[in-house]
Amino acid sequence: MTHLHIKDLQAGYGKKLILNNINLEVRQGEMIALLGPSGCGKTTLLNALCGFIPLSHGEILSDKRVISQLPAEQRNITMVFQSYALWPHMTVEQNVAYGLKVKKVKRADIETRVAELLNVVKLAGLEAEKVTALSGGQRQRVALARALAIRPDVLVLDEPLSNLDAKVRLSVRHEIKALQKKLGFTSLIVTHDQEEALVMADRIAVLNKGQIEQIGTPEEIYHHPSTAFVADFMGADNHIVWPIQDPGFSLNINLPPDDLSIYFRSENVSISLQATINNELNQQQNEGLIINGTVEQSVFFGNSYRISVRSGKHIIQAEHYKHLPGKTPVTLHILPEALHIYAADVKSSVLEKN
Amino acid sequence: MIATQKQYYFSGISIYSVRFSFWLQSLFILLLALAMFGPIVNLLIWTVTESWYFPNSLPSQWGVKYWLQVFNPYSDVSGSLLTSLLIAILTVVVCLLVSVPAGYALSKNSMPFRVFWMLLFLIPQAFPNLTVYMNIARLFYDFGLNGTLLGVVLVHSVHGLMFSIWISVAAFSSTDPMLERASRNLGAGPIYTFFHIVLPQAAPGLVASCIFVFLESLDEFTGTFFVGSPNINTLPLLLYTASMEGNYQIASITALILLAPSILFMVIIHKFMKPEMLSKLGK
Numbered sequence: 099m100t101h102l103h104i105k106d107l108q109a110g111y112g113k114k115l116i117l118n119n120i121n122l123e124v125r126q127g128e129m130i131a132l133l134g135p136s137g138c139g140k141t142t143l144l145n146a147l148c149g150f151i152p153l154s155h156g157e158i159l160s161d162k163r164v165i166s167q168l169p170a171e172q173r174n175i176t177m178v179f180q181s182y183a184l185w186p187h188m189t190v191e192q193n194v195a196y197g198l199k200v201k202k203v204k205r206a207d208i209e210t211r212v213a214e215l216l217n218v219v220k221l222a223g224l225e226a227e228k229v230t231a232l233s234g235g236q237r238q239r240v241a242l243a244r245a246l247a248i249r250p251d252v253l254v255l256d257e258p259l260s261n262l263d264a265k266v267r268l269s270v271r272h273e274i275k276a277l278q279k280k281l282g283f284t285s286l287i288v289t290h291d292q293e294e295a296l297v298m299a300d301r302i303a304v305l306n307k308g309q310i311e312q313i314g315t316p317e318e319i320y321h322h323p324s325t326a327f328v329a330d331f332m333g334a335d336n337h338i339v340w341p342i343q344d345p346g347f348s349l350n351i352n353l354p355p356d357d358l359s360i361y362f363r364s365e366n367v368s369i370s371l372q373a374t375i376n377n378e379l380n381q382q383q384n385e386g387l388i389i390n391g392t393v394e395q396s397v398f399f400g401n402s403y404r405i406s407v408r409s410g411k412h413i414i415q416a417e418h419y420k421h422l423p424g425k426t427p428v429t430l431h432i433l434p435e436a437l438h439i440y441a442a443d444v445k446s447s448v449l450e451k452n
Numbered sequence: 453m454i455a456t457q458k459q460y461y462f463s464g465i466s467i468y469s470v471r472f473s474f475w476l477q478s479l480f481i482l483l484l485a486l487a488m489f490g491p492i493v494n495l496l497i498w499t500v501t502e503s504w505y506f507p508n509s510l511p512s513q514w515g516v517k518y519w520l521q522v523f524n525p526y527s528d529v530s531g532s533l534l535t536s537l538l539i540a541i542l543t544v545v546v547c548l549l550v551s552v553p554a555g556y557a558l559s560k561n562s563m564p565f566r567v568f569w570m571l572l573f574l575i576p577q578a579f580p581n582l583t584v585y586m587n588i589a590r591l592f593y594d595f596g597l598n599g600t601l602l603g604v605v606l607v608h609s610v611h612g613l614m615f616s617i618w619i620s621v622a623a624f625s626s627t628d629p630m631l632e633r634a635s636r637n638l639g640a641g642p643i644y645t646f647f648h649i650v651l652p653q654a655a656p657g658l659v660a661s662c663i664f665v666f667l668e669s670l671d672e673f674t675g676t677f678f679v680g681s682p683n684i685n686t687l688p689l690l691l692y693t694a695s696m697e698g699n700y701q702i703a704s705i706t707a708l709i710l711l712a713p714s715i716l717f718m719v720i721i722h723k724f725m726k727p728e729m730l731s732k733l734g735k
């Protein structure tokens with residue numbers, strides 16, 4: 099079990115710089131999710147960690163030992179590749195045993211270790227199968243067993259679930275998490291799915307255009323996104339730019355009179371049917387953002403209805419327990435702690451956090 | 453009434469034209485078959501002929517006398533068959549030794565002047581064979597390679613390398629670089645990775661290139677003639693001398709022996725070649 103420390107990392111392909119100023123610590127036995135949109139450099143970061151591409155600046159430490167100068171085969175950071183990269187000319191057993199054979203582990207020990215791992219990933223009985231004969235979920239587990247066989251210091255997984263069907267994905271997600279808890283390996287998991295990151299990781303690092311925007315626990319990232327990008331990426335589906343010269347909007351919050359960029363989730367919007375702004379609400383309820391408008395559309399979402407509310411030129415998304423007919427006048431109320439507010443021009447700086 | 457007459461008239465024409473075109477097509481196909489298979493049939497007949505004189509359309513005496521003569525262990529044919537096989541095998545070894553490392557290096561896009569190197573191996577084929585071989589013979593003369601087995605093997609290799617380099621570049625390009633990474637990732641060095649991961653992936657293509665080189669070497673005439681003769685006598689040279697001397701039986705049997713590996717090759721190619729390999733050539 100190892101403490102991985104990435105310091106001021108800068109890397110790319112040839113002259114094309116992809117990653118810049120990456121600082122990240124993965125503590126012993128911790129699972130960190132690298133979350134970000136497609137093309138933001140997640141795979142590139144793993145490639146730099148594993149030694150497939152050189153760093154142009156910075157260093158990587160594994161338990162205080164600098165490993166960024168070592169060739170790939172000496173780093174002891176194993177990877178579960180997005181494409182799995184299993185060797186088609188070998189059986190399941192040969193794939194899993196490969197790393198041990200390279201290390202010249204005794205034959206009997208290899209056999210016990212491989213059997214043990216195939217048990218853990220529930221592939222016992224398929225030892226002699228060619229990997230080309232396996233299903234996607236099975237291949238994924240072979241790749242996992244192969245990477246774990248040599249007891250790596252750090253395990254990195256590149257979108258391990260993206261090639262699986264939705265149903266298998268949910269179960270494998272929990273299997274990987276359980277395995278990680280049980281064996282306690284230090285790991286980095288790459289994903290572009292925010293839900294996956296929230297469920298699996300101890301901490302999440304959100305990546306955008308080759309830079310880390312925020313590192314924090316799933317709760318911190320979800321409730322206190324430190325930049326507009328993170329708020330947007332973590333599913334804050336409403337976005338308005340303050341001030342709005344529209345009588346339907348009122349914002350009661352202590353803020354400097356700058357231009358503001360405000361994000362909030364539809365699930366945090368409460369809907370009331372009467373136009374009750376200003377008068378009947380008590381002071382406490384009056385805080386936050388209040389919007390008067392009319393229902394534009396109401397769509398069934400299973401556990402709730404998604405209501406689109408029009409106010410002036412703006413459309414606000416809200417969730418409600420029942421269907422509302424079009425043109426219904428409503429008042430929307432968002433509490434201050436549910437508002438993620440950033441300076442409008444400098445998108446990344448936080449002005450107010452509750 | 454007029455209508456039926458017209459119909460009859462038209463159908464008469466069409467029956468007539470169908471018949472005509474049927475016979476025309478048959479005749480055409482027959483001629484084509486004769487053109488293609490006539491020489492082969494003639495060759496096959498010659499192999500079991502003991503005597504055949506000019507005006508007769510078929511041999512006057514059939515028999516396998518010449519087969520026995522050919523397969524007599526002390527005959528010219530057995531000797532040159534062995535020489536041919538030895539040269540072909542050595543040529544394959546030389547081509548493999550060059551084309552495996554070169555093919556691997558050239559399959560990497562990072563290799564500088566990649567296209568230049570690949571075209572380099574085509575250049576000898578761009579000139580007329582005869583001039584190239586005559587010049588090689590002159591060069592080899594200076595090095596004392598003329599009339600030696602090594603000289604012939606080298607000449608065959610120059611020719612064989614064209615195929616083997618291009619095919620092995622294709623074979624190595626079609627391997628997945630991620631498989632290499634996975635191996636390095638699990639602690640294997642570049643050499644271990646090459647032999648355990650890369651080579652097995654490229655093996656089918658390499659086998660195909662070996663067979664190609666082997667067959668080309670077996671069939672090669674011009675280079676052997678200029679560099680090897682009269683000391684080195686391969687099957688094609690024997691075939692040539694036999695035909696020149698009018699010994700059609702020996703020539704035909706030799707040709708048949710040379711045919712056997714080509715057929716074997718077709719079968720193996722079918723089993724091993726992956727179409728996606730060829731598609732990678734252009735990348």
Ligand SMILES: Nc1ncnc2c1ncn2[C@@H]1O[C@H](COP(=O)(O)OP(=O)(O)O)[C@@H](O)[C@H]1O
Binds near residue numbers: 114134138140142
């Ligand atoms: N081998 C490569 N050569 C050059 N550019 C690359 C290469 N691989 C990826 N890139 C570029 O690097 C950027 C980040 O890619 P990647 O790390 O694969 O993104 P992600 O894994 O987050 O989807 C992309 O813009 C991509 O075009």
Ligand SMILES: [Mg+2]
Binds near residue numbers: 256
């Ligand atoms: Mg990726």
